[in-house]
Amino acid sequence: MTDLNETGDGTGWQSDKFIANLAKRKRSENRFRRLGLCAILLALTLLAILLFSIFSKGYSAFIQTYVTLDITFSESVLDKDGHRDPAKLRSANYSKLVQNALREKFPDVKERQNLRTLFGLVSKESTSTLREMVMNDPGLVGKTVPVELLASDDVDMVNKGYIERDLPEIDRRVKNNELDWLDVLESEGAIAFHFNSAFFTNGDSREPEKAGIAGAMVGSFYTLLIVIAISFPIGVMSAIYLEEFAPRNKFNDLIEVNINNLAAVPSIVFGLLGLAIFLNIAHLPRSAPVVGGLTLALMTLPTIIIAARAALRAVPDSIRQAALGLGASNQQAAFHHVLPLAMPGILTGTIIGLSQALGETAPLLMIGMVAFIADIPGGAFDPATVMPVQIFLWADSPERAFVEKTSGAIMVLLGFLILMNALAIFLRKKFERRW
Amino acid sequence: MLMSADDITEPQNDRPEEIIISTRNVDVFYGDNQALKKVNLDIPKNLITSLIGPSGCGKSTYLRCLNRMNDTVESCRVTGEILLDGIDIYGPRVDEVLLRARVGMVFQKPNPFPKSIYDNVAYGPRIHGLATNKDELDHIVLTSLERAGLIKEVQDRLHSSGTGLSGGQQQRLCIARALAVRPDIILMDEPCSALDPIATAKVEELIEELKENYTIIIVTHSMQQAARISQKTAFFHMGEFVESGETEKLFTSPSDERTQGYITGRFG
Numbered sequence: 037m038t039d040l041n042e043t044g045d046g047t048g049w050q051s052d053k054f055i056a057n058l059a060k061r062k063r064s065e066n067r068f069r070r071l072g073l074c075a076i077l078l079a080l081t082l083l084a085i086l087l088f089s090i091f092s093k094g095y096s097a098f099i100q101t102y103v104t105l106d107i108t109f110s111e112s113v114l115d116k117d118g119h120r121d122p123a124k125l126r127s128a129n130y131s132k133l134v135q136n137a138l139r140e141k142f143p144d145v146k147e148r149q150n151l152r153t154l155f156g157l158v159s160k161e162s163t164s165t166l167r168e169m170v171m172n173d174p175g176l177v178g179k180t181v182p183v184e185l186l187a188s189d190d191v192d193m194v195n196k197g198y199i200e201r202d203l204p205e206i207d208r209r210v211k212n213n214e215l216d217w218l219d220v221l222e223s224e225g226a227i228a229f230h231f232n233s234a235f236f237t238n239g240d241s242r243e244p245e246k247a248g249i250a251g252a253m254v255g256s257f258y259t260l261l262i263v264i265a266i267s268f269p270i271g272v273m274s275a276i277y278l279e280e281f282a283p284r285n286k287f288n289d290l291i292e293v294n295i296n297n298l299a300a301v302p303s304i305v306f307g308l309l310g311l312a313i314f315l316n317i318a319h320l321p322r323s324a325p326v327v328g329g330l331t332l333a334l335m336t337l338p339t340i341i342i343a344a345r346a347a348l349r350a351v352p353d354s355i356r357q358a359a360l361g362l363g364a365s366n367q368q369a370a371f372h373h374v375l376p377l378a379m380p381g382i383l384t385g386t387i388i389g390l391s392q393a394l395g396e397t398a399p400l401l402m403i404g405m406v407a408f409i410a411d412i413p414g415g416a417f418d419p420a421t422v423m424p425v426q427i428f429l430w431a432d433s434p435e436r437a438f439v440e441k442t443s444g445a446i447m448v449l450l451g452f453l454i455l456m457n458a459l460a461i462f463l464r465k466k467f468e469r470r471w
Numbered sequence: 472m473l474m475s476a477d478d479i480t481e482p483q484n485d486r487p488e489e490i491i492i493s494t495r496n497v498d499v500f501y502g503d504n505q506a507l508k509k510v511n512l513d514i515p516k517n518l519i520t521s522l523i524g525p526s527g528c529g530k531s532t533y534l535r536c537l538n539r540m541n542d543t544v545e546s547c548r549v550t551g552e553i554l555l556d557g558i559d560i561y562g563p564r565v566d567e568v569l570l571r572a573r574v575g576m577v578f579q580k581p582n583p584f585p586k587s588i589y590d591n592v593a594y595g596p597r598i599h600g601l602a603t604n605k606d607e608l609d610h611i612v613l614t615s616l617e618r619a620g621l622i623k624e625v626q627d628r629l630h631s632s633g634t635g636l637s638g639g640q641q642q643r644l645c646i647a648r649a650l651a652v653r654p655d656i657i658l659m660d661e662p663c664s665a666l667d668p669i670a671t672a673k674v675e676e677l678i679e680e681l682k683e684n685y686t687i688i689i690v691t692h693s694m695q696q697a698a699r700i701s702q703k704t705a706f707f708h709m710g711e712f713v714e715s716g717e718t719e720k721l722f723t724s725p726s727d728e729r730t731q732g733y734i735t736g737r738f739g
Contacts, residue, residue: 283545284545352582354578354580354582355582355584355585356543357540357543357576357578357582358578358582358583358584358645358648359584359594360540360543360571361538361540361571361575361576361578361649362571362572362575362594362595362598362648362649362652363568363569363570363571363572363595363598363599363652364568364594364598365568368598372594372598373584377585
């Protein structure tokens with residue numbers, strides 16, 4: 037027989053039936069392979085669309101428009117009696133300086149309504165920038181210096197091209213005269229983009245150009261700290277007890293079923309539980325990371341227990357037997373041998389549980405972490421919000437400029453999630469043992 | 472009294488046979504399933520006793536009763552008396568940790584801890600507090616490795632992983648680990664079944680050397696192995712202890728029909 041595919045006398049592997057069946061099996065296998073490939077391609081395409089939409093909207097949150105104006109720190113406005121008294125300098129009217137500079141630049145603008153629009157080109161934040169400058173260097177008083185000031189969110193939007201100039205004026209948020217002024221400033225080279233470091237150092241604000249994610253990041257940090265401190269030790273210890281010590285009986289089966297069910301409970305229910313227990317009974321501070329952390333710890337606990345139990349179960353029984361055979365107690369076998377070997381799996385599960393907690397919004401709405409909080413929290417008991425809730429708040433804000441802030445915040449959150457998952461993979465690879 | 476690691480004494484084979492473990496009416500149940508039925512068997516001191524029999528005959532179950540490893544199986548229930556030097560090891564005042572320090576065990580599949588060779592051997596002495604300082608611990612580890620015939624192969628890599636050794640070396644490491652706790656009795660559950668013939672020969676050689684100081688009870692599937700290394704052999708069948716005796720005698724003129732059938736290869 038030279039050709040394997042040749043049909044022979046029709047018995048056994050040479051029979052037509054066999055050959056036909058073989059072809060059928062091959063077709064089925066190819067079909068399955070193609071379907072799998074399609075599924076993966078579909079998933080990748082959707083992911084790419086999601087990421088593209090977020091990145092294309094969000095990248096501009098990391099740059100911000102600045103306007104350079106010649107600011108005259110006139111003595112008549114800041115310090116009439118010439119004592120350079122710090123208290124006086126601090127409380128002086130700095131917005132007057134900006135207004136004067138703008139009046140000087142556009143002397144034709146006279147009408148009250150138009151003047152107000154003109155002054156609106158520069159963010160209200162600029163008064164504190166100027167105050168800071170004078171407090172640091174009182175010698176500035178009396179001089180005229182070019183200063184880069186944060187532009188208002190409307191100017192920023194125009195400059196980034198989000199507000200279309202072709203629209204009829206009536207449909208446009210930024211009016212023709214504003215555009216004209218901007219063109220003048222632009223032609224003088226007074227408008228520039230800078231990296232928006234304030235996005236990472238400021239708390240939330242009603243002014244989009246000032247709003248930053250630092251408050252939410254710190255809030256998330258404290259919340260996660262509480263989650264780790266509570267759910268990791270309790271989760272791992274429960275898993276060790278259930279897996280290594282607890283007798284197999286009806287009661288423990290019931291516990292196991294309940295833990296599995298808890299992992300599937302919608303997170304909003306945990307939020308209600310947190311509201312009822314931590315706020316209404318324990319009277320912990322509202323909106324604080326400590327309450328958010330406790331609530332999320334309850335939510336993460338079943339995930340960690342299930343992951344840790346799976347990791348402990350994956351340790352070969354021969355290791356336990358070896359330890360017990362040497363006269364180690366159950367506890368010694370569990371803590372000296374089984375736990376260290378299960379640790380990579382436990383850590384992976386824990387980090388995945390934590391990244392779930394980091395992205396969780398619903399339960400935190402129930403315990404009041406959805407409030408507008410401009411200050412960066414100084415501890416776990418201060419009012420705070422967290423990153424996903426910040427995204428929710430910004431997505432809900434009417435100003436056009438918050439759209440890019442929302443996407444920018446999503447990018448930061450995704451960045452943290454990727455970091456945590458990378459850490460999980462790293463830990464698993466590093467501590468992985470082979471038998 | 473435990474023997475200290477460095478006073479290796481003369482062979483004691485010529486002394487009159489002394490019974491170290493005697494089993495009286497032992498029944499073992501896994502749930503409703505009876506694995507051992509009324510076993511009465513005496514194990515002589517400082518000899519090698521083989522337990523043979525077809526698969527599922529209860530020989531491993533019997534072995535695991537002797538250091539109460541069956542306690543880890545939840546559904547397992549043991550009745551009857553197992554006397555070690557006249558004391559019932561299932562009695563209320565016996566601590567299974569102490570028992571397992573005195574009755575060491577070597578398993579079917581080599582199971583070194585995924586730690587260094589040194590730490591593998593040092594683990595037992597550490598948890599039992601057998602060494603008060605580093606020098607004593609070093610001494611115990613080195614003597615145990617030497618007794619297990621492994622020292623030449625591993626002395627320059629004591630701190631590399633125990634799982635990096637070959638199968639036969641791993642099994643000898645497990646024996647060294649058991650020796651480090653200074654047991655009187657060593658139970659071996661088919662210690663060579665996962666090894667190649669050369670590694671098996673080495674382990675067998677080691678077992679024969681060890682009988683000078685230890686009582687060894689070995690479960691084996693191989694009748695040749697039982698014949699090669701053991702002085703006493705006990706035959707189990709369907710959860711029943713059938714007969715025991717001098718190895719040579721049992722293999723040449725068994726008194727029970729079932730033994731006859733097993734050793735001549737009619738079943739098993």
